[in-house]
Amino acid sequence: MQSTSSPGQPPPDVPGWSPGGSLWGGLGHLLRHSSPLSQQLSPEAAADTESFLRTQCKLLIIGAGGLGCELLKNAALSGFRDIHVIDLDTIDLTNLNRQFLFRTKDVGEPKATVAADFVNNRIPGANVTPYHANIMDFDKDFYRQFHLVIAGLDSIDARRWLNAMLYSLVERDDEGNPVQETIIPLIDGGTEGFQGQARIIIPSLSSCFECTLSLFPPAKNFPLCTIANTPRLPEHCIEYANAVLWDKMKPFGNSKLDTDKPEHTNWLFEQAKERADHFGIKGVTYRLTQGVAKNIIPAVASSNAIVAAACANEAVKMITSIANNMDNYMMYNGRYGVYTYTYRNEKRPDCPVCGAPALVKVTAKGESTLAEFLETIAGHPELRSRKPFLRTSTGKTLYAAAPAHLRKATEGNLDKKLEDLISSNMELTLSDKDLPFIRTVYVSFI
Amino acid sequence: MEAMHELNDVVDGAYIPQDVSSFIRNEEDASSFFTRFSVVIITQMGSIDPTVQCISSACFRANVPVLLVRANGLVGFLRVQAREVCILDAKDDAAAPDLRLHSPFKELEEFASKFNFNEIQDTTVLSHIPFVVILVQAIAQYRKQHGGQLPSSRPQKEEFKEVVKSIRPSCCPDAAENFEEALKGSNLRLCYASAREVPSSTRAVFCDAKSNPITVSGLQPESCDSSQLGRKGAFPEAIRYVKLSKASSTTLAESESNLVQGGSTIAGAARIANDCRVFWLHVAAIRDFMERFGCLPLQGSLPDMAADTESYVSLQKLYSSKARDDARIVAQCVNEIADRHAVDAEDFDEESVRLFCKNASSLRVYRTKSIVEEIESRGKGGFKAAAEMDGALDASQNGTAAPYYALLRAADQFRLEHGREAGSVAEMREADDSLICEYLSAVKEDIGIPGTALLWRDQATEMVRYAGSELHNVCAFMGGIAAQEVTKILTRQFMPLDNTLIVNFAQQTSVTFAA
Ligand SMILES: [Zn+2]
Numbered sequence: 001m002q003s004t005s006s007p008g009q010p011p012p013d014v015p016g017w018s019p020g021g022s023l024w025g026g027l028g029h030l031l032r033h034s035s036p037l038s039q040q041l042s043p044e045a046a047a048d049t050e051s052f053l054r055t056q057c058k059l060l061i062i063g064a065g066g067l068g069c070e071l072l073k074n075a076a077l078s079g080f081r082d083i084h085v086i087d088l089d090t091i092d093l094t095n096l097n098r099q100f101l102f103r104t105k106d107v108g109e110p111k112a113t114v115a116a117d118f119v120n121n122r123i124p125g126a127n128v129t130p131y132h133a134n135i136m137d138f139d140k141d142f143y144r145q146f147h148l149v150i151a152g153l154d155s156i157d158a159r160r161w162l163n164a165m166l167y168s169l170v171e172r173d174d175e176g177n178p179v180q181e182t183i184i185p186l187i188d189g190g191t192e193g194f195q196g197q198a199r200i201i202i203p204s205l206s207s208c209f210e211c212t213l214s215l216f217p218p219a220k221n222f223p224l225c226t227i228a229n230t231p232r233l234p235e236h237c238i239e240y241a242n243a244v245l246w247d248k249m250k251p252f253g254n255s256k257l258d259t260d261k262p263e264h265t266n267w268l269f270e271q272a273k274e275r276a277d278h279f280g281i282k283g284v285t286y287r288l289t290q291g292v293a294k295n296i297i298p299a300v301a302s303s304n305a306i307v308a309a310a311c312a313n314e315a316v317k318m319i320t321s322i323a324n325n326m327d328n329y330m331m332y333n334g335r336y337g338v339y340t341y342t343y344r345n346e347k348r349p350d351c352p353v354c355g356a357p358a359l360v361k362v363t364a365k366g367e368s369t370l371a372e373f374l375e376t377i378a379g380h381p382e383l384r385s386r387k388p389f390l391r392t393s394t395g396k397t398l399y400a401a402a403p404a405h406l407r408k409a410t411e412g413n414l415d416k417k418l419e420d421l422i423s424s425n426m427e428l429t430l431s432d433k434d435l436p437f438i439r440t441v442y443v444s445f446i
Numbered sequence: 447m448e449a450m451h452e453l454n455d456v457v458d459g460a461y462i463p464q465d466v467s468s469f470i471r472n473e474e475d476a477s478s479f480f481t482r483f484s485v486v487i488i489t490q491m492g493s494i495d496p497t498v499q500c501i502s503s504a505c506f507r508a509n510v511p512v513l514l515v516r517a518n519g520l521v522g523f524l525r526v527q528a529r530e531v532c533i534l535d536a537k538d539d540a541a542a543p544d545l546r547l548h549s550p551f552k553e554l555e556e557f558a559s560k561f562n563f564n565e566i567q568d569t570t571v572l573s574h575i576p577f578v579v580i581l582v583q584a585i586a587q588y589r590k591q592h593g594g595q596l597p598s599s600r601p602q603k604e605e606f607k608e609v610v611k612s613i614r615p616s617c618c619p620d621a622a623e624n625f626e627e628a629l630k631g632s633n634l635r636l637c638y639a640s641a642r643e644v645p646s647s648t649r650a651v652f653c654d655a656k657s658n659p660i661t662v663s664g665l666q667p668e669s670c671d672s673s674q675l676g677r678k679g680a681f682p683e684a685i686r687y688v689k690l691s692k693a694s695s696t697t698l699a700e701s702e703s704n705l706v707q708g709g710s711t712i713a714g715a716a717r718i719a720n721d722c723r724v725f726w727l728h729v730a731a732i733r734d735f736m737e738r739f740g741c742l743p744l745q746g747s748l749p750d751m752a753a754d755t756e757s758y759v760s761l762q763k764l765y766s767s768k769a770r771d772d773a774r775i776v777a778q779c780v781n782e783i784a785d786r787h788a789v790d791a792e793d794f795d796e797e798s799v800r801l802f803c804k805n806a807s808s809l810r811v812y813r814t815k816s817i818v819e820e821i822e823s824r825g826k827g828g829f830k831a832a833a834e835m836d837g838a839l840d841a842s843q844n845g846t847a848a849p850y851y852a853l854l855r856a857a858d859q860f861r862l863e864h865g866r867e868a869g870s871v872a873e874m875r876e877a878d879d880s881l882i883c884e885y886l887s888a889v890k891e892d893i894g895i896p897g898t899a900l901l902w903r904d905q906a907t908e909m910v911r912y913a914g915s916e917l918h919n920v921c922a923f924m925g926g927i928a929a930q931e932v933t934k935i936l937t938r939q940f941m942p943l944d945n946t947l948i949v950n951f952a953q954q955t956s957v958t959f960a961a
Contacts, residue, residue: 026915030519033869035907037844037952070922077918100453194930194940198954225752230574232758233750280759302933305926313919313951323520326954337536338524338943340956 013128027079049320054125056318060146061085062135062162064111066299067152069101070308076119076126078316083119084146086131088113092260092403094290098301120153121382135162136434143184144169148318150187150311150402152304155312156216157384157434159188163201163209163214163296164353170204178204185318189311190295194335196307199345200314203354207328207345210437218384219295229417234276234283238292239333241271259293268293306332352437359427359442366419366445370399373418373443377430383439385404385432390441393427402433447687460684467497469681478506479681481715485932487513490916492858493817494524502527502817508715509722511935514817515928518857519912521850522924522949525961526931526942527817532725533810534801534938537584538647541807542632544745545765546595548641550582551744553764558582566782567877573622573755574617576761580628584610587635598639607634623752644742648807652733656726659734659779664726665787721938728802729790729809735772743803745774772804814945820961825894829946832959833895841901847957849902852893853909854948856885867914879910908952920951 007388031046059080061071064087075083091102101118102111112130119128131138135158143149143165146255153159163186171182186201188209201208226232227240246257251267258264269289276284290296310330317323329345350358360382376385387401398421399413400406413421422428424445430436450457462469470476476492480486486505491498505512509667556806560581566572588597588609597606607629611863614625615755627633637639644652651657655665712720735743746769748762777799784791802809820827829851833839838848860868860882868878883906887899934940946961 013771026519029913029915030911030917033875033911033913036904037908038911074919074922104873228753230758232753232755257866279755281755289933300930302926303932305929306923309919309923309926310954312922313917316917316919317952323952330954335539335709338927338931338947338956338958340949342954404891 003051006085014065026044027316027320029320031320038323041321050079053319054081056082057148058082058084058146059315060143060149061152062158063087063152063154064099064101064115064130065089065095065152065154065381066098066301066304067191067308067311068111068306069099069115071150071189071312072101072115072119072128072154074308074312075315076123076128078312080319081127083126084129084131085112085116086133086135087115088132090260098299098304135165140165140169146184148185148187148315150189150315152308152311154187154190156213157195159190159209159293160213162186163188163203164435166201167203167208167353187311187314187318189307191300191303191307194272194300194303194333196303196332198307198310198314198330198332200318200325202328207347208354210352211348211351211355212329212345214381218379219341231279231281233273234281234285234288235271235292235303237276237279237281237284237291238268238272240275241268241289242293245255245271257293259290300334303332303334306334336395351364352439357437357439361442361444363444363446364418364428367417367426370418370421371414374399374414377412377441383430383432383441385435387432387433389431392422393429398422398428451687458687460686461717462682462684464682466501470497470500473500473504475680476500477508480505481508481510483510483714484717485511485513485935486902487515487928487932488518492516492854492861494821494855494858499818499821506816506818508713508772509718512817513928513932514703515924517916517920517924518854518909519915520917520920520951521847521854521909521912522920522927522932522947522951523850523854524665524924524927524943524947525817527664527814528812528935529814529816530722531812531935532722532938533808533812533941534725534804536647536808536810536941537939538808541645542636542641542904543747543749544742544807545578545636545748545791546744546768547578547585547636547742548639549741550585551768553768554578554582555586556669557761557764559586563613566615567617569618570624571754572618573624574752574757575624576751576753576757577624577627577633578751578761579757580610580613581633582622583613584628587613596637596639597644603634603638610634619660623943627751637937644736645807648742651729651809651811653737654729654811657729657733659730659737659783662730662783662787664730664791671730674800696845698807698929723789724794725809727780727783727794728776728799729798730783731776732802732806734779734783735776742806743776744769745804745807746770747804749899751907769803770800773800776803776837809940812944815880815961824892827961828959829961830894832957836957838957839897839901841897841903844904845950845955847948847953847955849905850909850950851946851948851957851961852889852895852902853882853885853905855889856882856906857909857914859885859889861914869910869913875910879907882910917951920949923949 028046028050031041031049032043034041057080059075059082061075061083062067064072064085068087070081072085087110091099091106091109091111091114093107096102096104101115107116110130110132112132116128116130119126148164149166151159151162153162154362166184166186169182169184171179173179176373183203183205186203187198188201192198200206222236222239224243226307227236227243231237232242242257246268249353252264266286269284269286273291276282314325317325327344328344330340330342333339347354349355360380362376362380364376374388377383378386389400390398392398397406397410422443424443426443428441428443429438430441447459447461450459470479480501481504486501488498488501491514498514502512506527508530509529511531514525514527516523550558559580561575561583563572563575584606585596588606589595610628614622618625656662656679720927732743744765746766751758779794780794780799782922815823815827826862833848836846836848837843838846861880868882869875883899883903886902886906890897890901931942934942943958944960947956947958949956
């Protein structure tokens with residue numbers, strides 16, 4: 001690149017501006033030139049956009065892990081400055097191969113803080129604010145302050161919660177139409193092995209995360225009877241140590257299993273190994289133990305780089321209008337060659353978040369216990385409620401997983417038969433601490 | 447180099463801070479310089495650039511894979527060139543489990559016949575008999591009634607299904623998981639006559655001329671002028687990166703000897719040639735096995751299935767010991783072929799033969815056309831079909847990625863002739879735009895794309911708008927893909943991109959084709 005002949009002034013505080021090379025270069029150039037395929041862009045508008053990006057635009061990035069590190073780096077190098085990042089985790093040694101904002105000395109420190117410090121030190125102008133916290137610790141007022149949210153989360157539950165939170169911020173005018181200024185777009189990225197997806201969610205206008213929940217099938221759990229009675233795979237032995245032995249043997253007193261603690265994982269490994277040897281099952285290793293206990297699908301660094309770059313590119317396009325946004329969902333698969341597919345994901349009319357949800361019909365045996373019924377609800381593909389608050393339509397609470405005093409008051413019901421608590425063909429109201437919406441469940445006995 | 451070392455402190459590398467065209471002036475230079483590497487990545491240079499042509503020709507001859515990766519505005523491009531990559535494990539998800547149900551071996555038949563379903567009363571025990579046992583018994587029954595034949599026609603398959611159902615005693619519940627597994631289409635298919643055929647994706651390797659067990663042409667050294675390999679001293683000295691940014695000057699030879707320490711002493715093209723020879727030796731041996739026994743050597747792994755621990759583990763042992771027996775036979779074939787062709791026995795051992803057998807159905811050969819041939823072949827590659835599929839030949843469609851293949855070539859032509867990017871000088875933009883359109887017409891004609899001058903006219907202006915600018919996220923995306931493909935090629939696992947990818951980042955669409 002040799003010319004700096006583009007009209008309009010370069011950002012005053014960034015040295016070395018040229019169309020190709022510098023931080024602002026490529027973007028600054030595209031902002032100042034149009035084509036029949038782009039919007040009409042003018043040098044004045046370009047300067048406004050750059051000034052907005054530099055002084056006003058507030059970006060929230062959720063997650064500072066595999067995708068989060070990439071997203072932070074991409075956003076800061078694309079010119080975003082006021083960036084906020086939330087992550088609950090601390091840095092583990094096994095993160096270092098792909099979460100490149102962390103070094104060996106950072107192990108044990110909060111991801112959000114270390115990532116923010118790294119980017120602030122490395123990229124001139126970047127101003128990243130970290131929150132070492134859970135996304136659910138923040139209220140509507142917190143989320144309302146951002147122009148745009150990008151999520152790089154691996155937890156389906158967290159993505160559902162975030163999606164519903166941003167949807168709940170949308171206000172409606174007298175005619176029931178969404179008020180533009182209250183809509184905060186969400187760019188959501190996810191990867192699994194060699195696959196991933198990047199999508200744009202415009203709350204109330206486009207399909208939302210909940211609309212497509214069925215694309216993310218619940219994690220396959222091994223049935224307890226297999227684990228306990230007929231183990232065949234090394235995974236079955238590890239899951240036995242995890243699900244049964246830990247609570248029974250309490251190897252570290254009353255402390256809960258923390259898979260980030262090597263001594264905990266090692267205990268699981270030793271128990272699983274012993275059980276596997278007893279049954280003649282081969283293949284229990286420390287690595288596999290860690291994988292099973294943490295429910296990890298091996299992360300592929302390149303998939304994170306690819307999906308995060310696609311997300312950040314959409315963010316840049318959204319804020320700068322150098323090109324239109326994709327519409328609205330990109331699937332990526334790098335397992336066999338390289339394959340991407342971009343299509344418009346349509347809203348689901350009966351989406352529990354953005355549509356008019358239908359009753360969820362569940363069948364159960366009258367003589368089964370409430371505890372068994374709750375397991376059905378936890379495994380139900382559309383509900384996946386693990387901390388349920390279940391009431392009858394007359395307001396009687398059958399069970400509340402939280403808060404603690406309500407749980408104490410209702411846990412006596414767990415062993416009662418369903419037919420002694422409710423009658424068949426009855427509507428129940430289900431809410432969940434982790435899922436910000438209410439569903440009506442229609443129970444019939446079989 | 448410093449940043450790379452910061453990311454991973456075992457990175458050991460050297461650099462030459464010079465324009466590559468200043469010391470690679472012809473194919474001979476390229477041959478002697480690049481064949482010491484296992485893979486070469488070229489960034490931000492066009493395929494018609496003379497230096498790129500020198501490098502890619504030399505690397506193609508020496509079988510060193512090349513990746514050409516670029517970003518221009520909102521367009522990304524990646525081309526992989528490899529004469530031959532021998533893939534050890536394509537990790538094909540769709541591959542059916544290898545249970546040998548179509549021709550059960552003696553030990554498997556004996557094991558299955560020990561179960562007498564009608565004598566077992568306990569339904570828990572009944573429902574924990576592995577489905578493999580059910581199917582082996584069903585096959586034996588069916589064959590007895592059909593002169594030893596396997597089911598192949600539709601009515602025969604229906605009949606076989608009834609045989610499977612008839613094995614379930616009335617006391618065993620309908621929903622017993624093992625019977626459900628036995629009746630699953632994908633498992634029934636393992637018993638049909640068609641299951642004996644090796645799937646076509648796998649067959650390709652074993653049909654390849656290089657795998658013929660008699661000639662084993664894969665063992666012959668490739669025509670490659672070895673006097674050119676590793677010619678030293680004619681190039682600028684590489685600066686080896688040393689920690690704490692104390693750069694010190696060493697010759698490439700020194701840094702190379704550091705790179706290969708502790709491992710094999712051969713690197714680059716020689717190493718790749720050796721890996722290929724080992725591959726073809728094993729493939730030839732497995733082909734020999736197939737010709738004698740009518741099937742691939744047994745993989746030896748057992749998928750999870752409803753079963754009690756004891757019968758599952760016994761079955762697992764049965765399969766793995768049969769796989770070991772098969773591998774031993776293959777090892778004999780390897781030795782015979784190696785003796786016949788005077789191949790060094792250091793290149794293989796029992797363990798490597800076992801691994802080849804385990805992955806036999808996932809062995810693949812990956813080959814691409816050379817970049818030079820692509821340019822000269824005048825549209826004989828897969829581009830036109832891909833562009834048509836992509837809807838790019840319809841002038842009203844402007845969201846597709848395919849047009850940018852032609853436009854990058856046009857932009858390359860512009861750069862070659864004018865020494866700068868089209869669109870990089872404001873006053874010249876309109877003139878550049880017309881020129882790019884002229885180049886585009888020539889490229890379209892060259893690659894056989896019909897249509898009016900209007901086709902891809904707007905994309906041409908968009909290309910001029912980009913003017914070779916680099917956007918961080920476009921570079922990050924393409925870099926991520928290139929890293930992924932390099933990993934596949936070096937580990938020889940999964941299938942690399944075949945062979946060109948164009949990404950349109952304005953619409954986030956992409957197209958791939960074999961150029
Ligand atoms: Zn929705």
